[in-house]
Amino acid sequence: MGKPPGPPPSRGRKACCIVHAMTIPDPDPPEGVPLLEWGEPLPMDWQARDDGSMYILPSSHFLTRHGDTTIAWITDGSVGAEAFDAFHVPFPDGSRGQARWQRSSMGMVHMTRPWRRRRGNSWWPGDLVIKRDRVAWTDHAGLLDLWKPQGYEATRLFLMELGPGGVMPPGQFHWPHLYLALCEHPEFLEAVRDNDFASSANLFFCRRSIFREADGARMLVGSDRRYGDMLGAWRRCGESYLDFMDELPGEPREAHMPRLVGMLNAAGFRAQAH
Numbered sequence: 020m021g022k023p024p025g026p027p028p029s030r031g032r033k034a035c036c037i038v039h040a041m042t043i044p045d046p047d048p049p050e051g052v053p054l055l056e057w058g059e060p061l062p063m064d065w066q067a068r069d070d071g072s073m074y075i076l077p078s079s080h081f082l083t084r085h086g087d088t089t090i091a092w093i094t095d096g097s098v099g100a101e102a103f104d105a106f107h108v109p110f111p112d113g114s115r116g117q118a119r120w121q122r123s124s125m126g127m128v129h130m131t132r133p134w135r136r137r138r139g140n141s142w143w144p145g146d147l148v149i150k151r152d153r154v155a156w157t158d159h160a161g162l163l164d165l166w167k168p169q170g171y172e173a174t175r176l177f178l179m180e181l182g183p184g185g186v187m188p189p190g191q192f193h194w195p196h197l198y199l200a201l202c203e204h205p206e207f208l209e210a211v212r213d214n215d216f217a218s219s220a221n222l223f224f225c226r227r228s229i230f231r232e233a234d235g236a237r238m239l240v241g242s243d244r245r246y247g248d249m250l251g252a253w254r255r256c257g258e259s260y261l262d263f264m265d266e267l268p269g270e271p272r273e274a275h276m277p278r279l280v281g282m283l284n285a286a287g288f289r290a291q292a293h
Contacts (some may be wrong), residue, residue, distance in 0.1 A: 048089040086153040135257035142256040162255040201287040214269030222271040227290040
């Protein structure tokens with residue numbers, strides 16, 4: 020019996036260094052997950068608080084069928100659900116395959132990613148329209164715009180440095196400085212689209228501390244998952260840290276490390292092994 024769908028739980032530092040090649044053909048929907056007919060009530064798991072009020076326990080999974088396509092859903096803790104996986108989706112080239120959607124956290128805000136599908140050996144963003152008896156897929160004309168926080172979003176990301184009572188301790192800096200610096204590095208942005216280079220970068224960052232050359236400050240990153248989120252944003256095809264945990268998009272290669280070190284140095288940073 021297959022496992023219910025959904026994002027894997029956090030497994031700590033070691034998980035980001037497990038290596039498998041990502042191959043996604045046209046898999047069948049998971050077994051053992053309820054299949055709901057149109058109009059059936061959602062499988063909400065109601066729980067009672069001590070004061071007698073009720074709340075919904077999130078993360079109940081179920082499937083719906085739309086013609087030959089099956090959609091996997093997850094309840095969102097309110098009275099609704101979000102679709103996050105689609106099986107046997109018809110694509111414009113006549114093929115069928117899997118499409119995925121996921122939300123990922125960057126700082127204290129959420130980046131809502133588009134749907135994506137495999138095209139060649141990489142992900143490609145697109146739009147999935149779900150109707151009662153069918154689904155329709157449209158490829159985006161190009162990759163996503165490079166995410167750069169602005170306005171309120173940027174203020175939230177830099178709250179640890181700018182907010183009252185949240186002054187960064189001496190000798191440290193917040194991770195968006197590195198992210199935004201490499202957003203301005205065309206060679207890095209082109210290189211990170213390569214699956215092997217991206218997997219090498221993930222392994223490199225997870226095993227090292229990052230320092231800013233100008234003042235020797237050390238980067239505060241919080242979790243290795245943050246590197247996966249940054250890589251997903253730099254690659255611009257809808258990935259998140261989940262794509263860099265148990266299954267990497269390619270094979271980490273030592274040959275990429277010197278080039279990555281050079282790019283990091285050019286952007287004003289250096290790395291030191293843990």
